[in-house]
Amino acid sequence: MLCGNLSSLNTCGLPKGLRAILDNTQCTYDALKNADDGKLQLEHQEWFCNIGLANTEETPLRQTEFHRLYADIQVVLEGEEIINYGVVNCTDEPAIEKKPDLYILSSPILSQSVHLKPGDFAVFMPGEAHQALCAVSVPTQIRKAVFKVPLSFFKDSL
Template sequence: MITGTLHALALATLPDTLYALLARPECSLASLQAMPDGRWQPEGPDWFCHIGDSQTAPIDQRHTEYHRQWLDIQVLLAGEEIIRYDVADARQAPAEERKPDLFIVEHAQLRQQLHLQPGDFAIFAPGEAHQALCAVDKPARVRKAVFKVSPDLLRGKR
């Protein structure tokens, strides 16, 4: 798991390929905030992004998920949220695949959490369990950009 903010991207010490992706002019906070909701994929099959509104909820009402195929970059565009997570590999835990590459884990042990505000991001590698969209004080609307990046991009494969 890697975290940082678009306001000080260099401080996140990202791998070169992820830094290059997030440093693109169209990935600045202002540019992402101005994009319409929906799927955005300017570079072909190596990565794509979903932009849209969501509703936060109390922790006990949010599911815990992980992915096997995609690296997840969650960028908060508006509002605030808590993301709970753990860096242990969750791929061996019993899970239900609800959508392609969306595995829901019951009774996950999430030992860490982040409080995200606009411009902040969290990056989850395949197998890292995370519980996004947890309410800070009370349920509220947030807007996010969620990038799905092929791990092959990090390995220099295309």
């Protein structure tokens, strides 16, 4: 897991390809914040981004997920959330595939957490468990962008 703020990409240690995505003029904080809700996919790009409203909940109500084929870049645009996450590969743990490439863990081991505010992002690579949309204090509505970057995107950098 990597995290940072869109205004300070040079300090985040992002791999070159992920940095290129977030450096794109359509992916700056202001551009994303002003974008319409829905799917953003630039021409000739494998990755895409879903922008929209979501509701945080108390941590015990949130499911923990991981992906096998996509990395997530989760960017908070309005509001704030806690994301709990694990630091070991969970792909061999018992999980249910709820949607294509969305695996829900029944007994996650989440030893870390990150508090994201507007402009902050967290990157979760395939196999990294994460429990997003946990309320900071009380459940609330936030707006966020979630980039889905296919594993094939990393073929030359992993």
